[in-house]
Amino acid sequence: MFRSLLVTNLRSLKSPLVKSVTKTNQISSIRNFSSSIINYHGHIHKPKPGEELHITFITKEGEQLTYDVAEGDSVLDIAQAHNLDMEGACGGSCACSTCHVIVDPDFYDAIPEPEDDENDMLDLAFGLTETSRLGCQVKMSKEIDGVRVALPAMTRNVSSSDFS
Known part of the structure; x- marks a missing residue:
């Protein structure tokens, strides 16, 4: 359940993180994951x-x-x-x-x-x-x-x- 929620939440983001998640029900890999992207953090x-x-x-x-x-x-x-x-x-x-x-x-x-x-x-x-x-x-x-x-x-x- 956690994985499907994570995928759903990541897909809803409009950031480069979305590109690192595959479009399946399971996460096959998340590369360079960060809770806040330095280029976008703080605006x-x-x-x-x-x-x-x-x-x-x-x-x-x-x-x-x-x-x-x-x-x-x-x-x-x-x-x-x-x-x-x-x-x-x-x-x-x-x-x-x-x-x-x-x-x-x-x-x-x-x-x-x-x-x-x-x-x-x-x-x-x-x-x-x-x-x-x-x-x-x-x-x-x-x-x-x-x-x-x-x-x-x-x-x-x-x-x-x-x-x-």
Whole structure:
């Protein structure tokens, strides 16, 4: 039963995964299966030549990783597209704090102020600082080209089951 459900679910996807599943009642092979395809994950856009913006992530281990990104992409989407350790449990809907980042103070004031929903979620974030933001709410723009964001040592995933 699981296999037939898997085949049905994979056939309903409109992605390259469908090409790797045979059209029988059983799966003869699934090649290069991934639960999220890096090229499609997070809906990031490839920057146009000459219009690249830059972002540097500082990992928990202190490694600095710089990427060329497009205007309008969120910090969460960029991190997930590059397989960085940022959960984004709510899918970027500002309903958790697992995409918490610490923004370089030199760039913090250039980012639009957080709305009430974001501030409410930030109150739940582990290791909150004066320059903390949710990655799902920070969109890349020319004003923050070159921004540096640090990933906190850990995140707190609070769900409704925690309050049962």
